[in-house]
Amino acid sequence: MRSIRALLTASVTIAALCAPLPVLAQDQQTLADIRQELTVLHVEVQRLNRELSTTGAPSTNLAGTSVLDRVTAIEMELQRLTAQTEQLEYRINRIVADGTNRIGDLEFRLVELEGGDISALGETTTLGGDVEGGSPQTSATQTGPTEELAVGERADFDAAKAALESGSYQEAADKFAAFNAAYPGSPLAAKADFHRGKAMDGLGDTREAARAYLASFTGDAVGPMAPEALFELGAALGRLEQVDQACITLSEVGARFAGNDTVAKAEAEMARLGCS
Numbered sequence: 001m002r003s004i005r006a007l008l009t010a011s012v013t014i015a016a017l018c019a020p021l022p023v024l025a026q027d028q029q030t031l032a033d034i035r036q037e038l039t040v041l042h043v044e045v046q047r048l049n050r051e052l053s054t055t056g057a058p059s060t061n062l063a064g065t066s067v068l069d070r071v072t073a074i075e076m077e078l079q080r081l082t083a084q085t086e087q088l089e090y091r092i093n094r095i096v097a098d099g100t101n102r103i104g105d106l107e108f109r110l111v112e113l114e115g116g117d118i119s120a121l122g123e124t125t126t127l128g129g130d131v132e133g134g135s136p137q138t139s140a141t142q143t144g145p146t147e148e149l150a151v152g153e154r155a156d157f158d159a160a161k162a163a164l165e166s167g168s169y170q171e172a173a174d175k176f177a178a179f180n181a182a183y184p185g186s187p188l189a190a191k192a193d194f195h196r197g198k199a200m201d202g203l204g205d206t207r208e209a210a211r212a213y214l215a216s217f218t219g220d221a222v223g224p225m226a227p228e229a230l231f232e233l234g235a236a237l238g239r240l241e242q243v244d245q246a247c248i249t250l251s252e253v254g255a256r257f258a259g260n261d262t263v264a265k266a267e268a269e270m271a272r273l274g275c276s
Contacts, residue, residue, distance in 0.1 A: 041102060044095070098185030101219065149187065157188050164195055169202035190220040194229050201236070210236035227253060227262040234266065238273050247275035 160175035176196035180189055197212030213236060216229040234249035250273075253266035 037102070094185040101185070105218075153183050153186060153188070156182065157192060160192070161195060164199050164202075167202070169199045172196070173199035173203065190216045190223050190225045190229070193219060194225045194232070197229075197232060197236075206236050206239045210240065221256075227257040227260045230256070231262045231266050231269070235269050238269065243273055243275075246273055250275065 156175070156179050160172055160179055163175055164172035173196050176192045176199065179192045180186070180196075183189070186192070193212050193216035197209045197216065200206075200209035200212055210233055213229045213233040217226055217233060220226060230249065230253050234246050234253065237243075237246035237249055240246075247270060250266045250270045253260075254263045257263060
């Protein structure tokens with residue numbers, strides 16, 4: 001989870017999104033649903049743990065007719081093992097990042113369902129404990145030309161974004177939802193949630209759009225999409241006539257991202273809503 005201040009903002013937003021409106025029964029999550037999700041996470045962690053066990057004797061062949069041949073073979077084997085280790089490290093980091101985010105979300109919903117004090121929640125402990133030398137989420141949230149993406153990840157994201165830009169909002173919403181399901185912990189997850197919010201806005205589903213913007217912001221509260229996601233969340237709450245919550249959320253844009261271009265838009269929206 002984020003800081004207490006972020007959690008307070010999120011709790012106000014969740015309260016607004018859960019205000020009495022006609023909803024389908026299947027949207028109401030029960031304690032049993034949360035326990036089931038925790039069980040699934042436990043199974044995934046156990047599967048990851050089994051990968052640390054050996055499967056048999058090593059099959060490395062370092063034979064050669066000369067010392068030079070053997071040295072060359074050792075160098076090639078070291079390169080192979082280094083590459084494999086980096087791939088496994090990246091995969092584990094993504095699993096840890098996604099698992100930590102899911103557990104934090106479950107903790108929040110569990111406290112909310114049981115009527116506990118959401119503001120008392122601290123930051124979620126990293127799944128598997130802290131990693132020496134830096135955060136295990138570094139490679140999972142890294143952006144820019146050096147970000148690592150799974151095969152087809154960028155293509156699936158671009159296809160969903162193309163559907164959004166062409167005005168095919170339902171197709172875009174479905175593709176962005178499928179993207180986050182297929183690539184949990186993706187460096188593009190916050191962008192996917194944000195664009196899914198835009199698609200839901202295009203469909204006129206303001207409530208679901210607000211949920212998508214919230215997911216984008218809480219997924220990466222300091223990332224490049226965070227200011228815009230927080231602004232769009234506040235604007236959506238305003239359209240849902242949750243003016244008090246909208247004003248609180250929009251004021252957070254300036255408090256968190258002073259100097260960002262989105263601050264001016266947030267101030268304009270606050271003026272339109274008559275925020276004090």
